[in-house]
Amino acid sequence: MRRWSLGAGRFAVTAVPALWLLLFFAVPFLIVLKISVSGMRLGMPPYEPLITWASSLVFELRVHLDHYAFLWQDPLYRNAWLNSLQVAAVSTLLCLLLGYPLAWGIARATPAWRNLLLLLIMLPFWTSFLLRVYAWLGILKNNGLINNTLLALGVIDRPIVMLQTDFAVYLGIVYSYLPFMVLPLYAAIEKLDQTLLEAAADLGCRPFRAFLAVTLPLTWGGIVAGSLLVFIPAVGEFVIPALLGGPDSLMIGRVLWEEFFNNRDWPVASAVAIAMLLLLVLPIVVFQHVQGRTPVVR
Amino acid sequence: MGGRRSFFVVTMMAFGFAFLYVPILSMIVYSFNESRLVTVWAGFSTRWYAALLHNEQLLDAARLSLRIAVVNATGATLLGTLAGLALARFGQFRGRALLSGMVTAPLVMPEVITGLSLLLLFVALEQMIGWPAGRGVTTITIAHITFSMAYVAVVMQSRLAVLDESLEEAAMDLGARPVKVFFLITLPIVLPAVLAGWLLAFTLSWDDLVISSFVAGPGSSTLPIVVFSKVRLGVSPEVNALATILVLIVALGIVVAGVYLQRQERRRERDVQQALAARG
Structure with missing residues (x-):
């Protein structure tokens, strides 16, 4: 009796969240896959059924692969995809270059300072992402904070156009995702044994070489975790290019959004989603599996 | 060796924190600006x-988002805690890899894909069984639970993984049933993690724009959806005021949480010392 109730309880604890995720997370991907190979039509929903029943036994299966062919042939999608990868990669590198010294400084501060600085890193992290991106609008626009200051100082005589440029997109991504880089780096640096660096210095190793030979390899896990946490969401980013980027700053997340909301082309939007899954999420899942750990999240 | 490096680190830290905070501070300052032009200072005012x-x-949207x-x-929190418990405590069971995969996948999934796939599911369900009828609060809530339970599950799993299992085992050896053990032993210990989750x-739900936009219907515009459509047209002094209020609430919450955690830490240290003294 006791064993049975134990087994049933365990089953319920596992089954409830598992069923929820199956229904609302796994099954939807099958539907996206199905719609990505369905024909487009006008009406609601704007796609044709995959299977048409001619009688109770005979049915017709129509698979359209033309949406994928379209993605491949139209340079718009390829450019948007390559541009997203480039923007995400450069932003990740900039985050790392700025985040590493920050994390280092926090990890090496006195305990009281350390807690305060960590709180200061966490605060933007808990405030609205949208509003933090929005804050840059007031700073970057033609009569914004930077241009007004530079004009008043007489450094420039006409405003520099910064909003709606790629520069603004890079800035927005580095700004928004910096905490995601700093926290895993901090965790890795904090664990680093300081005596190893002292030993290297005693043996005559110069600081920069000690950094390359000791610090970098020992904090590699934090670098990888932080970079993934910045790179993955940055590739699919929609809000930042939509608010700060120009009409021609194409990123794949924005293309999917516009395909869906503006063109109402559900099959092509689905095909973009499946392509992103195969090209971005799948390699990362495999990579994580090979590394044998899950990313440190929030 | 320390001097030069620390100069570099201090400079970078000053730059980094300025970078993080100048936009937020400028938003706060401009929220008190009299002028509608937002960035042209015309005197202090609380009119916005x-x-x-x-x-x-904006108020309706805020109430909806809060709900x-x-x-x-x-x-x-309920679903995520169950999933975290199963992953951390049940050892190897059939389907563990599947559950673990489904818990981590939403964390690395681009938001546009999650949003699109959930909307297509809701449309297909409506066609097949007539539920959910249309899109609105229900579909937004289901979508939010789906991606945020994954975050809670990861927090709970990592907390439970470092928790000493011997307390739970002792209670079970003394004849307590698993449900009782969970509520009397496990839950009180992991309560801070549950609250954090x-x-x-x-926060994830309150902030979400992309997934909500896909699964929202007419008349169910959450605060981020309304703010986004407002700021797409340019800067707005009212949004500055809203942002200032939200930043102050979060800052207050973090300070309170920080003080509370520090006090708990001190109490635990004192308890440990007293216990050691009593034994000695």
Whole structure:
């Protein structure tokens, strides 16, 4: 009796969240896959059924692969995809270059300072992402904070156009995702044994070489975790290019959004989603599996 | 060796924190600007706060977002805690890899894909069984629970993984049933993690724009959806006022949480010392 109730309880604890995720997370991907190979039509929903029943036994299966062919042939999608990868990669590198010294400084501060600085890193992290991106609008626009200051100082005589440029997109991504880089780096640096660096210095190793030979390899896990946490969401980013980027700053997340909301082309939007899954999420899942750990999240 | 490096580190830290905070501070300063032009200073004023209090569209959206965020946080904490418990305590069971995969996948999934796939599911379900009828609060809440329960599950799993299992085992050896052990032993110990998970799920839902936009229907515009459509047209002094209020609430919450955690830490240290002294 006791064993049975134990087994049933365990089953319920596992089954409830598992069923929820199956229904609302796994099954939807099958539907996206199905719609990505369905024909487009006008009406609601704007796609044709995959299977048409001619009688109770005979049915017709129509698979359209033309949406994928379209993605491949139209340079718009390829450019948007390559541009997203480039923007995400450069932003990740900039985050790392700025985040590493920050994390280092926090990890090496006195305990009281350390807690305060960590709180200061966490605060933007808990405030609205949208509003933090929005804050840059007031700073970057033609009569914004930077241009007004530079004009008043007489450094420039006409405003520099910064909003709606790629520069603004890079800035927005580095700004928004910096905490995601700093926290895993901090965790890795904090664990680093300081005596190893002292030993290297005693043996005559110069600081920069000690950094390359000791610090970098020992904090590699934090670098990888932080970079993934910045790179993955940055590739699919929609809000930042939509608010700060120009009409021609194409990123794949924005293309999917516009395909869906503006063109109402559900099959092509689905095909973009499946392509992103195969090209971005799948390699990362495999990579994580090979590394044998899950990313440190929030 | 320390001097030069620390100069570099201090400079970078000053730059980094300035970078993080100048936008937020400028938003706060401009929220008190008299001028409608936002970035042209025309004197101190609180008129935009008054305007915010009379902006029914923003207030309605805030109330809706609050309602969704509370329901979402509660649901996500329940489901996420169950999933975290199963992953951390049940050893190897059939389907563990599947559950673990489904818990981590939403964390690395681009938001546009999650949003699109959930909307297509809701449309297909409506066609097949007539539920959910249309899109609105229900579909937004289901979508939010789905992605935020994954975050809660990861928080709970990592907390439970470092928790000493011997307390639970001792209680079971003494004849307590698993349900009782969970509520009397496990839950009180991991309560801070449960609260952290709840707050995380609340924030994720309160902030979400992309997934909500896909699964929202007419008349169910959450606060981020309304703010986004407003700021797409340019900067707005009322949004500055709103942002200032939200930043102050979060800052206050973090300070309170920080003080509380520090006090708990001190009490635990004192308890440990007293216990050691009593034994000695």
